[in-house]
Structure formats: C-alpha cells, structure tokens
Amino acid sequence: MKLTLPPRVSLERFHQALNAFEGVVGKGWVLATDEDRDAYADLYAPGSEAEWPAAAAVAPASVEEVRAVVRLANEFKTPLWPTSRGKNLGYGASAPRMPGTIVLDLGRMSRILEWDTDLGYCVLEPGVGFFDLYEHLQRAQAPLWMSVPGNAWGSVLGNALDHGIGYTPYGLHSRNLCGLEVVLPDGDLMRTGMGAMDGNHSWHLFPSSFGPDWTHMFTQSNLGVVTKAGLWLQPAPEASLLLTWDIPREEDIGWVIDTLAPLKISGVIDQNVFIPSWLGKIVLLGQRRDFWDQPGAMPDSRVQELLREHRLGYWQVQVRFYGSESVNRARADILKAAFRRHLDAPPQETAWQAGDPLSQYDVTMGVPSAVALQMGDWVGGRGAHMGFSPVVPATSKHVMAQLRRSREIIAAHDVDFYASFTLSGRFATNINMLMYDRDNPRQVANIRKLFNALIGETARAGYGEYRTHLGWMDPVSDTFDFNGHAQRRLNERVKDALDPNGILAPGKQGVWPKAFRASRSGGEKT
Numbered sequence: 096m097k098l099t100l101p102p103r104v105s106l107e108r109f110h111q112a113l114n115a116f117e118g119v120v121g122k123g124w125v126l127a128t129d130e131d132r133d134a135y136a137d138l139y140a141p142g143s144e145a146e147w148p149a150a151a152a153v154a155p156a157s158v159e160e161v162r163a164v165v166r167l168a169n170e171f172k173t174p175l176w177p178t179s180r181g182k183n184l185g186y187g188a189s190a191p192r193m194p195g196t197i198v199l200d201l202g203r204m205s206r207i208l209e210w211d212t213d214l215g216y217c218v219l220e221p222g223v224g225f226f227d228l229y230e231h232l233q234r235a236q237a238p239l240w241m242s243v244p245g246n247a248w249g250s251v252l253g254n255a256l257d258h259g260i261g262y263t264p265y266g267l268h269s270r271n272l273c274g275l276e277v278v279l280p281d282g283d284l285m286r287t288g289m290g291a292m293d294g295n296h297s298w299h300l301f302p303s304s305f306g307p308d309w310t311h312m313f314t315q316s317n318l319g320v321v322t323k324a325g326l327w328l329q330p331a332p333e334a335s336l337l338l339t340w341d342i343p344r345e346e347d348i349g350w351v352i353d354t355l356a357p358l359k360i361s362g363v364i365d366q367n368v369f370i371p372s373w374l375g376k377i378v379l380l381g382q383r384r385d386f387w388d389q390p391g392a393m394p395d396s397r398v399q400e401l402l403r404e405h406r407l408g409y410w411q412v413q414v415r416f417y418g419s420e421s422v423n424r425a426r427a428d429i430l431k432a433a434f435r436r437h438l439d440a441p442p443q444e445t446a447w448q449a450g451d452p453l454s455q456y457d458v459t460m461g462v463p464s465a466v467a468l469q470m471g472d473w474v475g476g477r478g479a480h481m482g483f484s485p486v487v488p489a490t491s492k493h494v495m496a497q498l499r500r501s502r503e504i505i506a507a508h509d510v511d512f513y514a515s516f517t518l519s520g521r522f523a524t525n526i527n528m529l530m531y532d533r534d535n536p537r538q539v540a541n542i543r544k545l546f547n548a549l550i551g552e553t554a555r556a557g558y559g560e561y562r563t564h565l566g567w568m569d570p571v572s573d574t575f576d577f578n579g580h581a582q583r584r585l586n587e588r589v590k591d592a593l594d595p596n597g598i599l600a601p602g603k604q605g606v607w608p609k610a611f612r613a614s615r616s617g618g619e620k621t
C-alpha cells in the first residue's frame with residue numbers, strides 16, 4: 096500500500112519521526128515499506144483497504160520503549176494506533192481508524208509474567224495469544240481453563256480490551272481484567288486498582304481501588320496503551336456435561352431465551368450460552384455454491400431442505416455445566432425439565448471427566464481454534480465478513496422483535512441470514528454475520544448500505560451495537576445520543592485533557608481529539 100502521511104505531517108517530518116522511533120526500538124522494528132503497510136491493512140475491509148491505511152508500524156519490546164515512542168509521537172505529532180496482535184477480523188484487523196496513523200504493534204511484548212493456580216489468575220503482556228496461553232497452561236498441567244472467542248488467532252488482552260466475548264463462565268472477557276498497567280498519552284505510566292500502591296499483593300485480585308477505579312476507562316478506549324494486565328481464569332472443573340438441542344423453528348428462539356435467561360441469572364447455568372442459527376453449522380461444511388448456486392439470498396424453501404438433509408434445527412442450543420458430576424447432573428435436570436415444557440426431543444448428552452481428551456474445537460471448554468475462520472470462505476473469492484452486533488434484553492419480546500427487524504432488513508438487501516444470540520445473563524448479544532466477496536463491488540456496496548440501514552433502524556427501536564468496524568465507529572457513536580450526545584461531550588473533554596495532541600487512536604469508537612475532530616465522518620452515505 097502506498098504511503099498516506101499522518102494529517103499535517105510533512106514527508107520530511109514523518110521520516111524524522113521514523114528515525115527517532117528506530118532509535119528507541121532498534122533497526123528492523125519500524126516497518127514502513129509498501130509491503131509492511133499491506134501487512135497492517137484490514138484483511139476483511141468492506142471495500143478498499145486504502146480507506147483505513149496505516150502510514151507505518153512501530154513495534155516496541157518493553158514498557159520503557161512504549162513510553163519513549165509515545166513521547167516521540169507527541170513531539171512529532173504522529174498519531175499511534177495500539178494493537179496487541181491486530182487480529183480484530185471483522186472490526187478492522189490491525190488497521191487504524193484515521194488514515195495515516197502509525198500502528199503501535201505490541202506483539203513483541205509477549206511474556207506470561209505470572210500465573211497462579213490457587214487464586215486462578217495470570218498476568219500477561221499484550222502480545223500473548225490465546226494459543227500461547229493455552230500451550231503454556233497445558234505444558235504446565237495447570238488446572239486452569241481459558242475463555243476464547245470463536246476465532247482465537249488474536250491476543251488475550253487485545254480481545255478483552257475490545258470487550259470480546261467467549262462461551263464459558265468467564266465469557267465476558269473485559270470483566271476478567273483485574274489490574275492494568277497503562278502508558279498514558281503523555282508517556283506517564285500508571286497502574287489501575289490496587290496496583291496504584293507500589294508492591295501491592297492484591298493488584299490482580301481485588302477489582303476496585305481506593306477511590307475511583309479507572310480500569311474500564313482503558314477498554315474500547317483511546318486514553319492509554321495497556322502494557323500488562325491481570326486476567327482471571329476459570330479453575331479447571333473435575334467434570335463437565337454438555338447438553339445439545341436442535342431447535343426446530345426460527346420463532347422458537349423466543350421460548351428458548353425465556354427458558355434460559357432466568358436459569359442463567361439465578362446461576363443454574365453459569366456459562367455464556369451461544370445460540371447460532373443453522374448457517375453457523377453449514378458454513379463449516381463448504382461454500383455457498385455447494386448448497387445454493389443462485390445469486391441473492393438463499394430462499395426459505397432451500398433452507399428447509401438443508402435443515403432436513405443435514406438433520407439440523409433452525410437453532411442449536413448447547414449448554415455446558417462445569418463442576419462436580421453430581422452438581423452438573425442436578426443442574427442439567429433442572430434445565431431438561433424446563434425444556435421439556437416446549438420440546439419433546441431430549442438433548443444429546445456428552446459427559447467429560449478430568450483426564451479425558453479435550454475436543455480440538457470446543458469454545459465452551461476454552462480450547463482456542465481458528466476453525467471459525469472457514470465462514471469467511473462462504474461466498475467465495477476474497478471472502479470476508481462484518482458482524483452487526485446489537486445488545487438486547489434477554490426476553491422473548493426483545494429478542495423476537497430484534498430478530499424480525501434484522502431479518503427483514505437483511506432480506507430486503509438480498510443477503511443470506513446468519514444470526515446468533517449469545518446469552519450472557521440479563522442481556523444477549525445478537526451477532527448478524529454479513530458475508531461478502533471483497534472483490535465484488537456490487538456485493539460490497541450492498542453490504543455497506545445494509546450495515547447503515549441496520550444501525551439506523553436498530554437504534555430507532557432502542558438498541559445499540561457493542562462493537563463495530565472502524566468505518567462505522569462514527570455512525571454507531573452517533574446513535575448514543577442521550578441529552579444531545581452527552582457521553583460524547585464527556586469522552587471528548589477527557590480525551591482533550593489527557594491527550595492534547597490527540598496522538599492515541601484518534602477516532603476510536605467515535606472519540607475524536609480536538610486536533611483531528613474535523614476528521615469525524617458525518618455517517619456513511621453510500
């Protein structure tokens with residue numbers, strides 16, 4: 096990718112900045128060729144990756160190097176976009192929101208600094224990937240389980256900092272963070288929670304502080320660079336029991352949610368329950384053309400045939416219990432009795448005991464996998480997807496209304512419908528996977544139009560997205576509009592106070608510093 100300079104920075108000044116960065120991180124760790132820029136582009140960009148170009152990347156190896164780079168970025172006015180491993184596929188990968196921003200690649204900081212099997216936590220640097228931590232725990236035979244996202248190529252901290260979601264009892268990943276170390280936009284270094292006291296032993300255990308706790312000020316945020324963090328891990332259970340139901344009809348999701356939510360809220364179910372629709376299974380079996388070779392969304396008649404051919408329900412519910420065998424059985428009995436009121440078919444039951452092999456593809460057991468990437472291949476070509484991800488209250492009323500609304504809008508744009516709900520307690524996240532061939536301009540234009548329509552209609556109905564692609568951060572932040580965008584005003588005041596030069600991730604989540612506020616998009620029009 097050709098060079099896009101940071102706004103208001105001359106080529107000469109840009110090169111001076113890169114030289115200065117090189118003085119800190121060493122030769123070879125400032126990456127600024129066209130090929131380097133390609134490596135930091137959005138692999139799944141809905142359109143040209145040149146819409147979100149990084150000018151370069153700089154890869155520090157220590158906290159002190161991060162601090163020095165941040166100070167230099169202030170001096171040269173070259174904005175930085177921190178990434179831990181930059182695998183944020185579907186949301187922009189490692190590409191920055193503002194063209195010409197320099198990626199601050201923290202992948203070299205990849206030490207597992209501490210792990211404690213008694214208290215169930217570890218302390219990680221940002222470059223530690225899910226596979227790294229898994230391998231470490233397995234080799235050490237540590238009785239600790241992880242929680243992983245569907246595609247686990249990325250960083251444990253990067254995912255948690257972006258409010259990532261997994262499918263175990265520890266599935267709300269940002270809630271597992273306890274005690275961050277953060278480089279502030281001026282290069283100062285601070286620790287959140289009890290870590291504010293030098294040498295405090297409870298830093299990664301007590302989730303608050305003395306006075307306000309700033310931990311979540313640094314998640315989905317552009318107010319600091321997280322250089323290490325404590326993360327709670329699940330004690331490995333002695334046994335586990337998985338119940339699987341295929342749920343026949345689309346409208347059944349209403350009773351499913353009304354049945355599961357009270358059990359989740361009361362603690363009978365402790366995991367995040369992932370409920371994918373049928374396409375979530377079919378995308379792993381082949382490409383679209385293997386099942387339907389016509390353009391446009393697959394018709395309902397063909398969907399029904401596929402469900403019969405592959406013996407699938409419209410939805411699949413999998414609930415896993417963790418703990419001692421007798422408690423798992425007792426909990427499972429409560430759930431089975433509740434399901435029997437709506438469905439005659441009993442669940443498939445799969446029991447697991449400590450010492451049994453772990454399935455290589457089971458996110459409910461915290462095993463990292465990249466199998467889910469297969470769905471990127473559904474439409475063929477350079478396949479990709481975006482996820483439209485609103486949060487809804489966990490009741491049939493809200494879930495059914497959301498399902499009908501998004502289904503109607505997606506059908507009106509003639510796109511295959513792949514929805515899932517992840518029940519996390521009082522709310523569910525509704526991920527709608529929108530798949531496209533990046534090299535098909537008609538498909539890309541259609542997906543962009545569809546995404547705008549989904550954001551607008553969903554917000555008008557009273558729901559917002561929990562996370563979104565770079566190109567839609569401004570439109571989504573526009574929908575958070577209480578009292579004339581009071582939250583945005585606060586975000587901007589804090590941003591300007593901490594980051595007067597606007598050098599950390601300008602535009603992330605729609606938060607623009609004064610220096611670059613003119614870059615905010617007024618919303619996608621195409």
Ligand SMILES: Cc1cc2nc3c(=O)[nH]c(=O)nc-3n(C[C@H](O)[C@H](O)[C@H](O)COP(=O)(O)OP(=O)(O)OC[C@H]3O[C@@H](n4cnc5c(N)ncnc54)[C@H](O)[C@@H]3O)c2cc1C
Nearest residue numbers: 179180181182183184244245246249250253254259260321
């Ligand atoms: C098929 C498929 C399935 C997926 N399933 C899931 C899923 O189930 N759940 C889920 O959560 N995601 C899912 N994803 C999305 C994504 O792949 C993961 O969330 C992935 O873990 C994010 O990449 P990363 O961990 O490398 O984070 P990064 O890309 O490193 O970080 C994400 C963002 O967080 C911020 N950030 C990162 N590190 C820092 C730091 N140290 N300091 C300050 N800010 C920082 C940056 O803005 C960065 O852009 C899926 C993607 C695909 C393609």
